[in-house]
Every structure is written in C-alpha cells, then in structure tokens.
Amino acid sequence: MKLVIAMLMDGVIYASWLFVIAAGLTLIYGVMKILNMAHGSFYAIGAYSGASLVGIYLAGGNPVWGSYLVLLGAALVIGALVGLMAERGLLRFMYGRDEVVMILVTYGLLLILEDVIKLIWGVEAYSTYQP
Template identity: 60%
Template sequence: MFTTVAIILDGFGFAAWLFLSSVGLTLIYGVMRILNISHGGFYALGAYSAAWAIGLYTQTGNTIALTYLIIPVAAIVVGILTGLLVERGLLRFMYGHEEVLMVLVTYAVFLILEDVTKLIWGTESYVAYQPAFWLGTVDVAGIPYTIYKFLIIGIAVAVGAGLYWGLNHTRVGKLLLVVIHDREVSAALGINVTLFFTVTFVIGTTLGALGGALTAPEISVVPGIGAEVIVMAFAVIVIGGMGSIGGAMIGAVIVGFARAMSVHLYPPVEMFSIYLVMAVVLAVRPYGLFALAEGRKI
C-alpha cells in the first residue's frame, strides 16, 4: 500500500512537470513544424531567472508569499524577450527550409543559450527552496508530500485546460487551427501567418521558461539542466503524438508513471523504462498515440 501510494503521487507529480516542460515544444511543432531543440535552453533560462530573482528577494527579508508572483513573472519576461529575439532575429529567415535544417539551427541556438546562462549566472548552483519549503507538507497515507508539488499539478491542469479552451473556443484559436492544417491557404485567405508563427513561438518559449521557473524551488539549478529536459520532453511528445496538446498530456502521464514505477520498484531501469515505453508505442503507432500520419509530398 505504501509503495502504491508513493508511485501514484510521484507519477502525477513527475507527469505535471513533464507536461509543463514539453507542451510548449509540441505547440511550436504543431503550428510551425519546427522541432525546437532550443526549448531546453528556454527551460534553463526560466529556472535560472526564477532562482536568481527569488534569491535576491528573500535577502530583503520580506514575506515569502510574493515569491509565488516572482516565479511566473520571471518566466514570462524571459520567455517573451528571448522568444522574440530568436524568432524575429533568426528563425523567420529560415521558414520554408527543410525540417532537418531547422533542427540544426535550433540546436545551435540551444548551445548558445547554454553558454548565455553560464555568462550571466556563472557555473555555480542556485538554490531557491523558499517557495516549496514555506508551503510545508501534507500527510498522504503516511507519506509526507510537499504541498508545492500539488500546486505544480494544479498549474499543469490549468495550463492544459487553458490551451484546449483557447484553441477550440476562441476566434484566434480557430484561425490558428486553420494555419496548422494549411498555411498556404491561410495566407491566401488573408490570415497573417507570420504573426501567428511569432506569437506561437513566444507562447511556446514562455511555457518552457515557466516549466523551468516552477521547477527551480525543488531542484538545484545547475548548468546542463536544459539538456536533460529536452530529452525527456522529446520522449513525451513522441509518445503522445507530435503537435498534439492532448497527446502531450497523456504522454506526460505515461512517462511519469513509468519513471515512478521504476524508481520505486527497480531504480536501475529508471531511464531505460521511459525509452522502452517510447519504443513500444512507436512500434504500434509510428506517429504517436494521438497524431495523424501526414501525407507524403512528392
């Protein structure tokens, strides 16, 4: 019973983190057909900026409660500024090229962002435990569980619901769906496809930064965290179906529970279990669980 409860709690907690870290990646791919390898760099920037801002604020001796406002503000500022810089300064010149070339370009951006974080914040670790520590813990079937983890789960559900509502029940969302299905026809109908690309990329980078900022109070923020998250996020969106928001949520749950079960039952296969699940899913559904196979253009 104890192990079962622990698996459920850790599974949902890890799934929430994975969804927040990967949903921006799948959104960008769904609209722009860009596998944004630099997504891990935006995650790292969000984590570093939040940890740094929390550290500065807590030194003033003011109430910890305001750090819960600092976290999203730091993510939004970093996501918007860097997202606009990368999309307007580089990616817009690459539209229309092969997807493989876009992968190489975004990988180069990722390497640049990795060095940028080191130039700004150095190579020492940042610890911003105060927001998670201040909320305390709650006892669940005899297991002390941080309330902050439940907060992240709630935010992940809210983000998923907000994206679903925005895409399916707003005029802008419906126009975006038109762009997703056929960008050439969309442009012919007078839809500003370039503007939709810019906004989508900025939203995706902001979501990536938000994932990092929310994770900062639970980890030691160190160089290299972006590389880890891009690998995990890629596994999530491949399992769920690249470009599918709902698929990212289901993929995050699958990967989250696979990881939680392996950690509690047989820790040596923690990473292996994730890629085993991905291999099994792709063997049955080569395009992921919720993605439709695209017609091949000749």
C-alpha cells in the same frame, strides 16, 4: 504512508512538467513547423532568472509567500521574451527551408543559450530557499 504520498506527488509534479514541455514542443511544431531543439533552454533561462529574482526579492525582506508569484511571473516573462527574440532575430529567416536546417539552427541556438547560462550563473547548481 507519508513516503508513498510524497513519492506520488513528486511523480505527478514531474509528469506535469513533462506534459508542459511536450505540449509546448507539439504546439510549436504543429503551428510553425519548427522542431525547436532549444525549447528547454528557454525554460532554463526563465527558471534561472526567476530563481535569481526570488533571491533578490527575499533579500529585500519581503514576505516569503510572494516569492512564488515572483518566480512564476519572472520565469514566464523572461522565457517568453527570450523565445520571442530567438524567433524574431533568427528563426523567422529560416521559414520555408528544409527541416534539417531548422534542426541544426535550433541546436546551435541550444548550445549558445546553454553557454550563456553558464556564463551568467556558473556551472555549479543554483538554488534558493523554499518559500
């Protein structure tokens, strides 16, 4: 029975992540008419940065329960800042152009951000202790 409950909870958590990503894509496309292929890279940079900051936070001898707040706050702030920089530095010059151009530009941004992640954190899996 515990296994079934754990599997159901994993499914609900995974579905909620998919909902958040789908809602973000829908909102961006609905409001700005940009099909952002790099949307997941913003999440990834926020997640990796948050995990790094949690490691620093826990290495400082801080309480484990606070790492949830550090992870959530860091992931939100850093992901939003990277998205803002991408919009202000690159995407706003593409408004009004054909959708194919926007897809190509955001796909190029996706490739660049993935390589930046690999440069900073490496290609190995990165994890932190469960709080």
